[in-house]
Amino acid sequence: MSFVTTQDGVEIFFKDWGPKSAQPLVFHHGWPLTADDWDNQLLFFLAKGYRVIAHDRRGHGRSSQVWDGHDMDHYAADTTAVVEHLDLRNAVHIGHSTGGGQVAHYVARYGQPQGRVAKAVLMSAVPPLMLKTASNPGGLPIEVFDGLRKALADNRSQFYWDLPAGPFYGFNREGAKVSEPVINNWWRQGMMGGAKAHYDGIKAFSETDFTDDLRLIEVPTFVMHGDDDQIVPIGAAALLSSKLLKNGTLKVYEKFPHGMATTHADIVNADLLAFITG
Template sequence: MGYVTTKDGVEIFYKDWGPKDAPVVYFHHGWPLSADDWDNQMLFFLSKGFRVVAHDRRGHGRSSQVSDGHDMDHYADDTAAVVTHLGVRKAVHVGHSTGGGEVIHYVARHGEDKVAKAVLISAVPPIMVKTPANPGGLDKKVFDDLQAQLAANRSQFYYDLAAGPFYGYNRPNAKPQQAVVLNWWRQGMMGGAKAHYDGIVAFSQTDFTEDLKGTTIPVLVMHGDDDQIVPYEDAGVLSAKLARNSTLKIYKGFPHGMPTTEADTINADLLAFIKS
């Protein structure tokens, strides 16, 4: 574990586990979490002989709680800083939710030469907010309300989100795990309120359409059809249509947080794609 200092002076925390000459799987976390959200996947791929890398996005987790730069351009550039520092080449970049946007924007902004494949899990691309070009998106007031809840009582908002729709724990037959809820809450509260507030705009209003169209590497798109955070029909389905070399996997009944609640299935499918 260590830190990279970006060109604008931000300290980015990262984890780098496994043999340095092994193939790399690089994980990008969702909002408002940290690299810790990938514990299951990182240990799984480490046990399979991979080198695993993940960083805390600026303003999240253990990275600097800076005031500015909470946008996809900076997120992509921060990823590039870690990649360059570690000398990572031909990695498979895996992003969940906001992290999926970070992955595809990193590929578009910094080129495909250091990337072998990309995976978008429950990811926000191509664009979440409703616009004339995206009539199936969510109304902007949905995201304005998220910001209002964060500003009013971030702690309660984060607990309710994890205990409810994020993992599908609000469904009638769900079996909530309090430890999962508290771990989500812990990660969220580690980060900075300003970064998380601005991040809502970044993940909801950034348009990744051209980023997706420009990809030539293999892209795996994974989405649950019971995702209450990022509706799959306007996200995963559209992203797979836009990416040139994509594979789409829709999981019946899986929630937004499926890398945690359905880790065995997700890990197996990730491994198969990486080895293909």
């Protein structure tokens, strides 16, 4: 397996598939998952001739289960460690959910200033801010995230079954075609990671304000969001992010859930390809 060691000694696992001369596409996973969550997209774009890269966030999957550094500043720094180790240039960074926040923070802080980023994608992503505040009345109250922390601490295994079996993929909707293998794969990825990293990660994805990052991003950015996202409500996320971006394009997907890259991979992959080649 391939790893890079960060400046603070954390081993970050990554996949790097495809010709080294091809344009790199870098995929950033959501909480509390792993690079495996992008397997469909990795295989699709590999077949199209791209170089595809995905890493496990610190504390997640096969990366070091360190007890600290589970915040967006470290996530972005870990990303640049992978990018610089592989010397990726002209890259497209694609982030889902928490990974979308990681993309915004990385592109604004590192990728764009270094001239390494061509485009970015925010899919079902948490920016600009999930938490409800006086200046962000459309966000979710802190009690929602306290509830997530309690469920994780009380019975992480059960919590990691209930979330994908319910709102994450929209399997709780009437008439939904429930996939037990998809639920099992979500649970498998979640249980690979560390409880402390996942607990702290809730604060990272819910309380980080990405407004300044979004305003700094100048590369073309594709904002993709389902209007039936029960995890990251579109009104508190994509609709606001697209207005803050200098060069953003918003596409709203009718009745798509939070985990749309899995449930509607054919449509998502086609739209990603069109954006990347456009």
